[in-house]
Every structure is written in structure tokens, then in C-alpha cells.
Amino acid sequence: MPTYSIKMRASKSGKHVSGAERILPQQDISRAVSALSERALHHGLGRADFINVKIEEIQPGELQYLEALPVSARPAATVEGSYAIMRQILGELGLAAQADKLVALLRSVHPMRGAVLYDLATDRCIEPDHQRGIRVTYMDAESASATGSCKNHFREAVVLATKVVHAPGVIAELCMSDDPEYVTGYISSLRHGYVRLTPLKEVGNPHGGRIFIFDSRLADAADAINYLEKQRVLVRGLPPERPLNADPQQIFAEELARLKEKSLYRSMRTIDSPQSKYVKMRGRSVLLLASNSYLDLADDERVKQAAAQAALAWGAGSGGSRLTTGNTALHEQLENKLAQFKSTEAALLFNTGYMANVGIISALCDSESVIFSDEYNHASIIDGCRLSKARVVVYKHNDMRDLEKKLQTTAYRKGLIVSDAVFSMDGDIVDLPRLTALGKQYHVLTMIDEAHATGVIGATGKGTVEYYDYACVPDIIMGTLSKALGAEGGFACASKTIIEYLKNKARSFIFATSQAPATLAAALKALEILEAEPRRAQRLQHNVEYFLRCLHDAGVKAESPTAIVPIVIGNEAAALKVADELLQQGCLIPAIRYPTVAKGTARLRVALMSSHTEAELKRTAQLIAAAMKKYAGKQN
Ligand code: WAQ
Ligand code: MG
Numbered sequence: 001m002p003t004y005s006i007k008m009r010a011s012k013s014g015k016h017v018s019g020a021e022r023i024l025p026q027q028d029i030s031r032a033v034s035a036l037s038e039r040a041l042h043h044g045l046g047r048a049d050f051i052n053v054k055i056e057e058i059q060p061g062e063l064q065y066l067e068a069l070p071v072s073a074r075p076a077a078t079v080e081g082s083y084a085i086m087r088q089i090l091g092e093l094g095l096a097a098q099a100d101k102l103v104a105l106l107r108s109v110h111p112m113r114g115a116v117l118y119d120l121a122t123d124r125c126i127e128p129d130h131q132r133g134i135r136v137t138y139m140d141a142e143s144a145s146a147t148g149s150c151k152n153h154f155r156e157a158v159v160l161a162t163k164v165v166h167a168p169g170v171i172a173e174l175c176m177s178d179d180p181e182y183v184t185g186y187i188s189s190l191r192h193g194y195v196r197l198t199p200l201k202e203v204g205n206p207h208g209g210r211i212f213i214f215d216s217r218l219a220d221a222a223d224a225i226n227y228l229e230k231q232r233v234l235v236r237g238l239p240p241e242r243p244l245n246a247d248p249q250q251i252f253a254e255e256l257a258r259l260k261e262k263s264l265y266r267s268m269r270t271i272d273s274p275q276s277k278y279v280k281m282r283g284r285s286v287l288l289l290a291s292n293s294y295l296d297l298a299d300d301e302r303v304k305q306a307a308a309q310a311a312l313a314w315g316a317g318s319g320g321s322r323l324t325t326g327n328t329a330l331h332e333q334l335e336n337k338l339a340q341f342k343s344t345e346a347a348l349l350f351n352t353g354y355m356a357n358v359g360i361i362s363a364l365c366d367s368e369s370v371i372f373s374d375e376y377n378h379a380s381i382i383d384g385c386r387l388s389k390a391r392v393v394v395y396k397h398n399d400m401r402d403l404e405k406k407l408q409t410t411a412y413r414k415g416l417i418v419s420d421a422v423f424s425m426d427g428d429i430v431d432l433p434r435l436t437a438l439g440k441q442y443h444v445l446t447m448i449d450e451a452h453a454t455g456v457i458g459a460t461g462k463g464t465v466e467y468y469d470y471a472c473v474p475d476i477i478m479g480t481l482s483k484a485l486g487a488e489g490g491f492a493c494a495s496k497t498i499i500e501y502l503k504n505k506a507r508s509f510i511f512a513t514s515q516a517p518a519t520l521a522a523a524l525k526a527l528e529i530l531e532a533e534p535r536r537a538q539r540l541q542h543n544v545e546y547f548l549r550c551l552h553d554a555g556v557k558a559e560s561p562t563a564i565v566p567i568v569i570g571n572e573a574a575a576l577k578v579a580d581e582l583l584q585q586g587c588l589i590p591a592i593r594y595p596t597v598a599k600g601t602a603r604l605r606v607a608l609m610s611s612h613t614e615a616e617l618k619r620t621a622q623l624i625a626a627a628m629k630k631y632a633g634k635q636n
Helices: 026-041 079-092 096-108 153-165 221-230 250-261 301-314 329-341 353-364 379-388 400-409 432-441 496-505 517-532 534-553 572-584 614-631
Strands: 003-012 015-025 050-058 063-067 071-073 116-119 124-126 139-141 170-176 185-189 193-197 209-214 232-236 278-281 284-288 346-350 369-374 391-395 414-420 445-449 476-480 490-494 564-570 602-607
Touching (some): 015 026, 015 232, 026 050, 079 193, 096 116, 096 209, 153 170, 153 232, 209 221, 329 346, 346 353, 346 496, 400 414, 432 445, 517 534, 534 564, 534 614, 564 572, 564 614, 572 614
Parallel strands (some): 116 209, 369 414, 445 476
Antiparallel strands (some): 116 124, 476 490
16 A cells, blocks of 8 residues: 655744644545644644645655664753763763764754754754755654644654664754753764753743754765655654653752752761760760750750650650550640640640641641741741642731731631741741731731740740730740750640641641650650749840850851841851851851752851850850851851
């Protein structure tokens, strides 16, 4: 049965809309023509007003069969990563010297319907028609569906690539799609096959092109062009699907390398002692000025004893979720104590502060809610908002006027205002009187995260409500047991109704094995100590004032009403250097960088303890000033 070539080109008001070609046996022609014209008449770019279909018979001897190039993928995390791979493969083809030039050519080739033929022998482009380029046609996949009506970039690209590398004198091809949404391309050669590369550009970029790498010492350019434009080719054995990533780990390795380049790579340092104001690191004793154990209770003898006793009396683990087998008298005792401590009706424990925020917010809010969230809120609040599917309206940092404007101009059925009480990277305190007043006025719930407030602010360290003399109380007080209380876990303090609701709805509460006995007993003991010894919190508050004065005297700008004292450096690399220098000098104060804080606002984040002495604080301030002079210039 004779075979035919069918080519369809469609346009609308003179502009190209759709084009396709097929090579098919006679019996499939009419179905193919109808499918192709349907495609042109219902095209995303508009209904074609001109469709040109050309049907030509192919003589049996004219048709060449080719095996499809083997396909592989070399995904990269970034555009530059993809080009690095392209250059590497060009190098393997013996084209290292021309690699940069070829890549630059691909990235800058002018818009055309065809391709550039680049001659290695002369280092020049062979351009019979500069505007149009060289068009490869008369090709198809064998047994391609006659009626397939949607474009398949991948199949069409492998067919074209297979034909191109079989043209006389052609060594390889570089290709980038010109579809703004399709950021994929490839490098192909007989030696490497079809190597899929993505991303080769940012989404939205309409640039695309093809370069056929040719050597006029191997063949005549006219023969190559004739083959590309005239030879009838059917490609066999096409892979059915786009390939999966050849090495699924590579994308992660590349992202890690990129983080390192930008000084945003994170790694852990190891501490070989309990968390106290002095810790052991690699055999050295280092003054810790970054711990959340603000009252130095993590290493308190009484707290440790309580934990040890509880482990002996109650066992190592809790064995289940609170709602199954993991609820003990210890859990309930601690919850009662927390409710009393925060002056609320009830309390509920979570395994971590992170889980508390995620669980509380996603339980209280849903897709019908609007959450008003401070722009500096902790990541766990942000994640809770995301998980809730609520609409999130971010207001300017601690700016109650902006919050009110947003409350006025946003329509909502259910609302929540949520804010850190003490902001974790800046150390400032939420304007709770205004925030709770707005909550009442606009009938939305209010919630604060007291992770860095409990044990730190308020006349006796009870937190934000005490700090504001009990004049204002939010609906939900979230807090942690892991910071000033030196143990581990998170909690919600609120009305009985809200707490009962959370027990029934908060998934991070329901679907987690409850806290271990030792943790609970440690937190209970720490709470007792905090209440019995208000001097601890007061001593911490004194240390803050004293340390700020020392910094000021040493010429370092810093301000904070809480134990978190940020010293902004700006540049990420400089902040790392200052932190390294301080560690050399025996002070552990890590640098905080993006994404924890905004890019270009990298900082030292000092966290003070009640046990730091004035002498230690003074020396630290001087060391910071010296390290900043050395590495951070006048940035602070
Ligand atoms: N002959 C020569 N050059 C062509 C042809 C042709 N028949 N068709 C397109 N070009 C040129 C033209 O300059 C385009 O701007 C450029 O190539 C890109 O063409 O998932 O979609 O049709 O593995 O946008 C490759 C990745 C997709 C597929 C390639 O190319 C995958 C693609 P496009
Ligand atoms: Mg395209």
C-alpha cells in the first residue's frame, strides 16, 4: 500500500496557529486530515481561518527508517545547572573549545521557524535563508496515531532529533523550546542519544531555537540541507513516555551546591554537654549566647531529677496518642498547671511548639476563614495558615493601623488574628492591647505565640498578658515548654470550648504519640521553679538592659525589650564570618540568614540567659564589636 506525506499549516489573520506533519499509509489519510483540521479549528491560539493541507505520495525506495535515539534526562535545579550539563556533554563530543560559544548562540539565536546550521570547520553559521533558517520536514514516528490531535512536544522532538543527527556531517543538535511555558530542550548526538535538559529558561520566556552542529570537512552543506529538508524519514521504536529523571538525587545535590554558593547552606554543630550557659564543643568550653533555655533550666539539677524520677516511675515512652493509650495523669497535671499559670480555663499539650501552631491554626480555620498574620510571624504559624487552606492576609509588622485597615477592607465569615508575642528574630513585643481590642471590635479570634515570652517577659515571667498588667487577654495563648522551661513540647491555653475543639480537630495532636513522661515531669518542675523564683526572670530582664548598654558603649547598634537581641549585619557571608570569629573567641552566637529572615538582613541573634554574669556580657559585647569591625565593616 502506498505511503503519503501529509503536511498541515494553519493560520489566523496571516499569523501561524498550528502546524503538523504525518507520514501514513493511504488508508489513514482521511482520518489524519480530519484530525489535523479539527486541531486547527479549535486551537488555543484561535480558530484558524486558513488551513493548507498538502498530501504527497512517497515512493517505496524514498522512505528511510531510523531507530529513535535513546532518551535520557539530566535534570538540573537551575537554568545555569542545565547549561553546565550541556557544556559538559559538548566537551565529551570534543567540542569543549566551542562549548561556550555554542551555548551563547543557542541562548541568543533570533526568532525563526527553522534552525541555525553551525559549521565547526569555519566557526560560522551557514545561512541560505537568515530569517527562516533550515526547516527539517518529511518525518514522523512509525505507527503514530493518525488521529492524535494534541501536540506532543516530546515525541515530535525525538523524531526531529533522530533525523537531524543522521544528516551527513551533522554531529549534534542543541534545542530549546520556544513555548514560554515549556522550559525544556535537549542536546542530541549519535553518541549520547537524546539528552533531555530542563530548565533551559525561566517560565514565561518565549525564546527558543535550534542549532545543528555541522562539520563541512565531513560533508557538503548542500547535502546536509537537502537531507534535512527533503529526505522522507520514519522513526521507529520511540519511547512511549517522557523519561523520568535519570538520577533523582541529582536535583537535590545541585540545590545544595547552589545554597553553598550563596552562603545559605545550613549545617549542624555538635554540642557535647547539657544545654547551659557554658557548653562543650570539640573539647572546648564555649559561652553560649544563643540558647532558648533563657532561665538556664534545661540543666537545672531539680528539673533533671524530676525527669529522671518520672522516667523510672512512668517509663521511657508514652506508648500512644493521647486519645488511645498515651494519656497519663502527668499529662493532665501539666495541663492544669499551664492553664493556671496562664490564667485560662483549660490547656492542651502538643509534642512541639511547631506542632502546636500547625495543629491549632489548621483546626480553628478552614477555607472559609481569613487569617490576619503579622509579616514577621514564625514559620510554624505560616505553615499552620497554609495547612488550614484559609485565605491569609499578611499585615505589616506589629502595625495595628495596617491590621485595622485590612480588617475593614476584607470580607470574611470567620477570622483569626495571629501574632508572635515576642518576635523570634527581632525580639520585639506584640502590641497586645490594640490587637485584642481589634479582635473584639471586628469579631475575630485572637491568638499569640508565646514561645519566647513565657518565662521572659512580665514582672514574674508569666508572659505577655502579665507584661500588659492583665489588661488584655487573647482567645488563644500558644506557648512552648522547650525554651525558658528547658524541656520539650508546645501547648495551647484557651477556653474549655476551644480546648475541647482542639482535642477533636487538631491533627498534630490526634495523630501523634504523646510526650514522654520525663519531658512532662521536667516541664512541671520548671514551671514550679519559675513561679517560686521570680528572681530568675527578673535577673534575665536585668541582663538584657545591661547587655544593651554594653553593646552601646562598644559602638554596636542593637535594641530589644526581651532576651532576643538581634544585631543586624546585612550581608549573609559577612554574618557567617562574624559568627565564626566569635566562635574562635569562645562565644557561640549563630548567624541567622534567609529564609529565616529577609535576604540582606542577616544577623547575629543573641539570646541571653538569666545565669549570664555582667562580666560575661560585657566581654561578649566587646568581642562582638571587634569581630564586626574586622568582618562587617560599617554595615551595622
Ligand atoms: N526544523 C528546524 N527548526 C525548527 C523546526 C523544524 N522543523 N521546528 C522548530 N524549529 C526551531 C525554531 O527556531 C523554534 O523556535 C525552535 O526550533 C524550537 O522549536 O520534552 O518544542 O517546536 O523532551 O518550540 C524539546 C523538549 C521541545 C521536548 C522542543 O521545539 C521534551 C520544541 P519548538
Ligand atoms: Mg514551540
